[in-house]
Amino acid sequence: MDLIPVITIGVAAVLTALLVIFSKNTVHSALWMVGNCFCIAVLFLLLNSQFIAILQVIVYAGAIMMFILYAIMMLNLRENGEPATKKSLFIFRMALLILFLICLTNLCIGFSPLALKGDMVTQNMDHFGEVNLIANYIFSEGLIPFELISVLLTAAVVGAVYLAKKE
């Protein structure tokens, strides 16, 4: 019964992803990508992680995709025929991808939880992914990586400004 939403959304995600890849128009690609982001966000919701889900919406759909769309529109790309990849190369790459798929599937089949860490064991998994749990983690164990993220973002901002600056 509760498989239905999962499978539906999953199929939607795959479809949108396909459309992202195969759309001729870049703007359409970007729009399908937004759809894909939504699908992922819903999957997160289904996994009881609302905070990550809304982050997905805000960051991906709201900011990054908006930004990409802005860039696409600013470039004002006209549709022009994209040269196809050479056939031999294409076959090789596809073979490689299939191999990769097999490997990943194998890895996931063998997956089992590493260890029950205990800090969440007693809690209801419905509340898994609530903000305060993540916040507790960020401001205790994950503090240094979290601060490093801020450094990364600052660097990105500086870099982007520098690139955009005209001489």
Added chain:
Amino acid sequence: MFDLVWLIPIFPLTGVLINGIFGRRIENKSKRLVHWIACGAVGLSFLVTLTIFLQLLGLPAEKRLYDFNWFSWISAGTFQASVGYQIDPLSMFMCMFVTGVGFLIHVYSIGYMWHDEGRYYRYFTYLNLFMFSMITLVLADNFLLMFLGWEGVGVCSYLLISYWFSDMANAVAGKKAFITNRVGDFFFAVGMLLLLVNLGSHGTWSLKFSDVFTHISLLSPKLITVICLLFFMGCTAKSAQIPLYIWLPDAMAGPTPVSALIHAATMVTAGVYFVARCNILYTMSPFAMSVVATVGAMTAFLAATIALTQNDIKKVLAYSTVSQLGYMFLGLGVGAFAAGLFHVLTHSFFKALLFMCSGSVIHAMSGEQDMRKMGGLKDKMPVTFYTMLIGALAIVGFPGFSGFFSKDEILWKAFSSPQGSTGLWLAGLMAAAMTSFYMFRLIFMTFFNECRASEHVKQHIHESPKTMTVPLIILAVLSIAGGFIGVPEALMGSNRVEHFLAPVMGMGEGKLLMAADGTKMLHEVSEGAAHHAFSMEYGLMLLTVLIVFCGIFLAYLMYMKKRALPEAIAAKSPFSYRLLLNKWYIDELYEKVVIRPLHGFGMFLWKGIDVVVIDGLVNGTARFFMKCGNTAKFSQTGYVQRYAVSFLVGAVVLAAYYIYVG
């Protein structure tokens, strides 16, 4: 006051630094200031030396040892080498005349180099550097610091011989001196390391003279002989003895004051000083002693024969220096360390004097050095003539002049001491005879008869300036008076030199060390000199004087009375004449036996090993990796997607690893 000993080397070093760094600017501003600095530095050193020397004289003989440890130089494990100065009769004796004669020659250089085209400050910088090195050499309290000075004087010698380096011959001469010295230094260093390692295995990781000499008896006699011979090899290079004397005559390419200072009075006596310093080692090895004596005698004889035929005024003096150095080693070899050192002292006076006189002559002759083109300078250059005459009389051992006392002492010891023999004495005697001949040949050819120089040169002949003649006069006085400080007992003298040096010689040094150190000498060294038999000494002395007169007379005969005679003799026995003129073909022999094979071997190493094998390896490696890079660079296509594909390959490999291996 002894603690001020560091001032002695520091003054010349300061001179070096000032002139070396700011010399160009100083010279541009005031040329005088350059020599004021240089001479002032050496003069101050001399004053300090003098005060310390006088103070040392004021002490009782058994307390005349002071070790001034300045600062630690090398510290490796238990091995310690410090920059320290040893004040004892021997070092002060050497230091006195090194700074004294050095000062005089510095002053003399002012006149000699004033008109030189080269850089004035450079000359004085080198000269001061030499003084610093030489002082370090004689004052050092350990082998290592002494070796530093030893090498330093070698460097300065090289720099000063090729001072006029724009002339190829001078540069070659400098190179020859340097390389020859390196041969000796190599043996010296080996000997030093051998000494250190063997002493170290007995628990004494030190190269300090006092440590070495107190513990030397721990080593086996054979080892000591080997070490002594290795050291002596070093000395033969530095002090121009057979087989490594060949550089010294060529070293006359440098400015004459340099010849006087380095290649006559001070540096070349470093070997003598060293053997005397290590007299404990040598007295423990009779074989090494006999080698020293034999080599000395042979050198004295050989060099004297070569000097007979040389025409270059400085070459004659150079060979005479070699000969006289042979005398010194002869003295050392027969155990008469004091006599040898006494000769070092007197020799430094009269040989410096002779060189400087010859310099004065060359100066006057506008750089001409060939005696065949001189003559008749007696009246034009009276001061030079008389002083040079005094020098010549001193060197031949004319009674009453300084050479007489010191040379006689050596000859007597060669004859009478246990290590001596009639053969050695005879060689010395022959050399003395030849010395008188060639010295007066030089005097007659240069100062008497008509002037054979070209008209242009003749007009310029003049007496040298005051800065040159005053040192000449001072040295002339010393050449006469210097002998009287060491008049042997046979001549009612007290032989002050021997008594002064006695504390550091043979048994004396042991006693001194015991007094200073409190340790006992384990080995009793035999006393060098036997008791005198005065009558015998008188006889030999008389014989020597006679022979010297013969030599002078012969020279008078051949170069004043019958001036055709030399050519006649040369024509009669062309072979022996040519042999002597070409210096026994020793240079050619070395060229054939040593240099050619070595050169060939070097060429083989260069063309064969270095170019083909080593360069081939290096270049081949470079080429190999260049090929690799050229091949591998095609993976760097710049296409993002190809990179992405390679990521993917890596990811597949990683995933496969985790599935099937991890």
Added chain:
Amino acid sequence: MNDHQSIYLALSVILFVMGAFGVIIRKNAIVVFLCIEIMLGAANLAFVVFSRANQSAEGLFMVMCVMAVAGAEAAIGLAIFVLLYQKTGTINIDKFNLLKW
């Protein structure tokens, strides 16, 4: 709570491979970029699944890190694309092989 874990993971794998496919095949730089975002999204999904399975917040935190990286990447990447487009008039990535040997 191991429910449907494998379905989520399978979905993640499929999305990831599809993203990789797009990255390898498409020539339009911005589409390649979008495909990278798909891959990141797939990875995020896997992170959340693992986080749940291990009952730890680490995976969630990882997702946040990934998002930050994606943001930084978007800022820099798009700036570069815009500049490239201004200079060359195209964003076909096969035209940009300036970084070759």
Added chain:
Amino acid sequence: MIDYLIIPVIKLIVIFGVCLFFIAYTTWLERKVLGHFQLRLGPMRVGYHGLLQPIADGIKNFFKEEVIPENADKAVFLLAPIISISAAIILLAVIPFGKPITLFGKQITLYLANPSIGVLFILGFATLGAYGTILGGWSSGNKYGYMGGLRASAMIISYELSMAFSVIAIIMLSGSFSLVDMVNAQQNGIWNIIRQPVAFFVFFISGIAELNRIPFDMPEAESELCCGYNVEYSSMKFALFFLAEYTHLFVFASLVTTLFLGGWQGPALPGVVWFFIKTFAVIFICIWIRATIPRLRYDKVMKLEWKFMLPVAIANVIATGAVMALLG
């Protein structure tokens, strides 16, 4: 069954009905108020003082001809207004209108949902609404529309930052992302507007900018872009854009009410009444601003955001954090 299906459906209908009614009459209010500001009467013909005007407008839009430009991207052209209106209406789901009330023995909350991430939900979906604007402008194949779209995306990307930062200060004070918790945190009578005047100021200005209202109506700027992104839209599609805009205005006003003005809290009157009173007060201020202040130049708008609003908002967050840390 009742708890999980019937009650939410009834709530859904009621809330959307009421809200859409209010939103429709916001248009009438705006026209009336603007009219009076400009010393004219505004709509007067349809009903008493034009009270039936919104209904008449709706009927008119229904029957107008739909025009789709030749070089438009048709799919996106159709999609844009839908995105716009859905992203706007979905926001109504999380706004708390009043205290929970008890009807027929059941406690009923006056909101559709109270997710633990309420504020973020609103921020996120409010941003998504901009997709409608951008895509609508771009897909028209009209250069004015295109420029309007570009401006819209630039505005959204920029002003979202200061808005989020000002909200963070409120989140810090209430310790929760939930809107209900935020209202409850103002129970003691001290509204957040007193505790966080700077945040209010920034939030208010950023909000007006995000709403693309004068003085920040860059995407539509009649005088420059002749109506901007919706220039090619007609009939019901235009009506949807129009409706979405006023929905946003309404949501914004209720958000200001919730975050800064104590939400439903107030003396004597029921909570819902208080809520709507405050909301319409905010809407009135917005109209007042529109009537008073002229449009800014585009670059000045950007400058205002990046050089003033954003730094101030960040400084406010830092100051709030510092004060909270000091007061423990």
